[in-house]
Amino acid sequence: MKRGYLYILLTNKKIIQKPKIIEERQMQKKQIVAVIGGACAGSEVAHQLTQKGIDVVVFEQNSLPYGKIEDGLPRWHGKLQDREIKKIDEKLSHSNVRFVPHCKLGEDVSVQQLLDLKFSAIILANGAWKDRPLRAEGLDKVTDLTFCYQNPFIYWFNHYHEKNYQGETYPVSEGAIVVGGGLASIDVAKVCQLESVKKKLEERGIEVDVIAMEHKGIPKYLANFDIKYEDLNIKPACIYYRRRDIDMPLAEMPKGCTPEKKEKVQNVRVKILANANKKYFFEVRPLHLPKEIHSTDGSVSGITFHKMNYDGEKLEKSGEEVHVETNLVISSIGSIPEPLSEIPMEWETYDISDTVTGAINKYEGVYGVGNAVTGKGNIMVSNRHAKNMGAFVASSLKSEEKENVAKSWEKETQEIADKMQEIYAYLSEKPGLDDEDCTKIADFVGDLNKKVDYDNYNSWKESILSQRN
Numbered sequence: 015m016k017r018g019y020l021y022i023l024l025t026n027k028k029i030i031q032k033p034k035i036i037e038e039r040q041m042q043k044k045q046i047v048a049v050i051g052g053a054c055a056g057s058e059v060a061h062q063l064t065q066k067g068i069d070v071v072v073f074e075q076n077s078l079p080y081g082k083i084e085d086g087l088p089r090w091h092g093k094l095q096d097r098e099i100k101k102i103d104e105k106l107s108h109s110n111v112r113f114v115p116h117c118k119l120g121e122d123v124s125v126q127q128l129l130d131l132k133f134s135a136i137i138l139a140n141g142a143w144k145d146r147p148l149r150a151e152g153l154d155k156v157t158d159l160t161f162c163y164q165n166p167f168i169y170w171f172n173h174y175h176e177k178n179y180q181g182e183t184y185p186v187s188e189g190a191i192v193v194g195g196g197l198a199s200i201d202v203a204k205v206c207q208l209e210s211v212k213k214k215l216e217e218r219g220i221e222v223d224v225i226a227m228e229h230k231g232i233p234k235y236l237a238n239f240d241i242k243y244e245d246l247n248i249k250p251a252c253i254y255y256r257r258r259d260i261d262m263p264l265a266e267m268p269k270g271c272t273p274e275k276k277e278k279v280q281n282v283r284v285k286i287l288a289n290a291n292k293k294y295f296f297e298v299r300p301l302h303l304p305k306e307i308h309s310t311d312g313s314v315s316g317i318t319f320h321k322m323n324y325d326g327e328k329l330e331k332s333g334e335e336v337h338v339e340t341n342l343v344i345s346s347i348g349s350i351p352e353p354l355s356e357i358p359m360e361w362e363t364y365d366i367s368d369t370v371t372g373a374i375n376k377y378e379g380v381y382g383v384g385n386a387v388t389g390k391g392n393i394m395v396s397n398r399h400a401k402n403m404g405a406f407v408a409s410s411l412k413s414e415e416k417e418n419v420a421k422s423w424e425k426e427t428q429e430i431a432d433k434m435q436e437i438y439a440y441l442s443e444k445p446g447l448d449d450e451d452c453t454k455i456a457d458f459v460g461d462l463n464k465k466v467d468y469d470n471y472n473s474w475k476e477s478i479l480s481q482r483n
């Protein structure tokens with residue numbers, strides 16, 4: 015296997031006589047791409063680039079690069095998580111990828127620094143980690159975790175059982191209220207139900223496996239102990255959604271679909287809810303919009319909703335209000351990209367040319383991929399986007415024939431096709447890096463790696479995992 019320039023420079027900085035392989039590569043154009051975030055999207059972009067012999071540096075804010083696979087999907091998706099983690103590991107342990115853990119764009123490194131270092135392109139694969147802020151009166155008076163957002167809540171659920179877990183502990187209480195309506199809000203309601211049942215069983219001296227309970231569903235799991243859910247007398251968690259149940263985005267509604275197709279999708283949504291309810295017993299109250307969170311001494315004590323009217327077109331307040339007592343409100347109304355001081359925003363998203371190229375309008379050569387720009391919390395969508403954009407950037411940097419690269423924009427709208435041709439022209443004409451540029455990048459990356467004692471991907475991963483278990 016051919017080693018990249020960066021690999022050689024990093025592992026053999028004091029070479030006096032250049033190995034043959036470097037001389038060979040000096041005949042070609044040298045390219046090194048910076049990728050921010052190493053999860054599904056970041057690792058897939060890295061893979062596409064290394065397939066074309068391009069070196070990649072992956073800057074990741076955490077110790078491990080699994081993103082929402084590890085900290086978003088609840089841990090009962092074990093098999094899916096293992097599969098995706100294996101794919102990420104394979105892509106990032108490639109010898110032409112240099113992984114830089116504990117390096118957060120915006121804190122430890124800046125876009126300007128990466129531009130000054132002359133990276134051939136910068137790819138933002140940093141996902142959507144900011145919970146969309148809930149708008150409700152009284153929120154500023156809550157000072158503890160009895161009001162919280164979905165992302166840190168799921169992080170807690172996924173990690174609280176680990177030996178060295180030192181994060182927040184969320185006070186899951188019966189009758190928790192989940193504000194939202196997507197698949198993630200169902201996951202949050204399920205966590206609340208599983209934790210409430212677990213608590214009741216533990217009070218009876220029963221040791222509980224929450225993952226087994228999720229897999230079987232609560233009634234079947236309880237049957238192991240000859241217990242009925244009703245016997246536990248649990249006040250169920252409840253999802254409050256502003257529109258109707260048939261509008262909950264649990265199954266995708268294709269744009270411009272026929273009325274028959276629309277009805278089918280709506281039925282699927284209702285079925286998903288009914289099945290989840292049968293297994294986990296949480297409730298759903300459609301047509302409720304949060305108005306005010308009530309608190310006592312900084313802890314949530316209740317929430318008032320506006321009752322809404324919605325006929326499929328116009329959503330409006332009915333004038334009626336509903337008050338519900340609860341000790342926990344979890345907002346699960348969506349995740350948006352985290353603002354970065356150097357990247358301009360357009361409302362809740364980065365200011366990009368379009369969601370196909372993810373080209374950041376302020377810069378040339380900076381592109382977003384995956385959840386950071388697609389607006390869809392879905393592994394397949396992130397992977398596909400990263401694959402397409404990664405392959406396109408790689409072909410452009412390699413100055414491949416325009417007729418071949420044109421396949422990338424053939425099916426796009428004229429506007430996007432024009433943008434892609436502009437990107438192709440920019441990247442394909444970009445001069446390669448000279449030895450001094452490569453050495454500067456290698457020194458920069460080497461110093462960041464040294465700071466955290468990083469040597470290579472596999473041994474780093476093993477050492478982090480061994481500290482957890």
Ligand SMILES: Cc1cc2nc3c(=O)[nH]c(=O)nc-3n(C[C@H](O)[C@H](O)[C@H](O)COP(=O)(O)OP(=O)(O)OC[C@H]3O[C@@H](n4cnc5c(N)ncnc54)[C@H](O)[C@@H]3O)c2cc1C
Pocket residue numbers: 050051052053054055056073074075076078079080081082083086087088117118119120139140141142143168197198201352383384385386390391392393394396
């Ligand atoms: C509760 C929940 C359930 C879900 N269930 C499913 C499901 O069943 N099926 C499905 O397909 N999808 C599901 N998803 C969505 C799916 O997990 C994500 O859409 C997908 O994993 C996103 O991949 P990504 O690589 O685009 O982003 P991420 O996984 O978010 O990766 C971004 C990476 O960038 C890093 N990063 C962020 N900011 C910086 C920075 N400033 N500097 C350096 N690094 C940074 C992060 O640490 C992370 O590693 C779920 C999501 C949630 C929240």
